[in-house]
Amino acid sequence: MRCRGILEIFAVLAGLLILLWGLAITFDIKNNPLQIVGFHYGEQVTDLSGDKSKRCSLPEPCPPESFPFHIWSGAANVVGPKICFDGKVIMSHVLNNVGSGINIVVIDGESGAVEKFGFLNMEHGDQNHIVQYLKAIKPGSIVLVGSFIDLAPRLTDEVKEIFEGMGSGMIKTIKSKDGWVFAGKAGAGEKSLFEKVSVNDKETNIYDEWPRAVEIGGCFPKTLPTEDDPKTSGEKEKI
Structure with missing residues (x-):
């Protein structure tokens, strides 16, 4: 006893x-009082690499000239989003590195290296800083986005245009507390195939004020070197 x-x-x-x-x-x-967080702690990235077919929970392996990825939006204001790229969980609620607004990962489109990640506080963040952060993303970079809580308050026309330039076709439809996941490429100039929106509707919401979580996954094509790339030009001259 x-x-x-x-x-x-x-x-x-x-x-x-x-x-x-x-x-x-x-x-x-x-x-978190920070308006924009741009951190990259390598030790916090969870490595799920190994069998290519199992990377980021994809059922099939990706072709050699592409990267596997998977993005989950946040669930209500309780569980944050999760972003996995090439077998590594870069952002998640468990890693405690997500926040309200736009959770974003920027990837080098050629090598697949993580350039930066963090979240843009779309409720209380500085509007100019948000725009500067997005405009600083280099053309050819892969951009992965998962929303959390609400991204509408500071989703201005200028911010929408920037994401349209990355391939978003749904950014202009997003309203308060909608869920959004997106994978695009800076300077793409064409619509991305990887995007979903979960609409905030009182009649269909499953989390009171928020809709169900939404996710996308697939194989994102690598960025091919351009002809004016010094490395590419050098190789051509040698040939």
């Missing part, structure tokens, strides 16, 4: 610790 009582006490304490840990993560995500 005494041992049983001790075990019950340990079980209660363990439950309290887990609850406090969960609350700490939620508080940190919702109350």
Whole structure:
């Protein structure tokens, strides 16, 4: 009986610790004072590499000239989005590196290297900083986006035009608390095949004020070197 009582006490304490840990993560995500976060902590990226067909939860392997990716939007204001690229989870609620607004990962389109990632606070962030951040993304870069809570407050016409230039065909339809996932390429000039919107509708919402989470995944084509690329030009001269 005494041992049983001790075990019950340990079980209660363990439950309290887990609850406090969960609350700490939620508080940190919702109350992070930074307007724009552009961090890249390599040790926080979860490596899921191995069999190509299993990278980022895709059922089939990707062709050699493409990268596997998978994006999940946030669920209501509780669970943040998740962005996986080439077998590595770069952003997620578990890693505690997501935030309200636009969660974004920028990838070198040729090598597949992660250039930067973070979130643009679309509720309280500085509008000029948001625009500058997006405009600084180099042409040819792969851009992965997963929304969380609400991205509409600072979704200005200028921001919409920038994402249209990356291939978004749905950005102008997004309203308050809609869910959005998108994979495009800076300077693409053509519509991306990888984009979904979950519409905020009181009659169909499953999270009270928010719609169901939405996801996309697939094989994103690598960026081919351009003719004016010094490396490419040098190779041609040698031939």
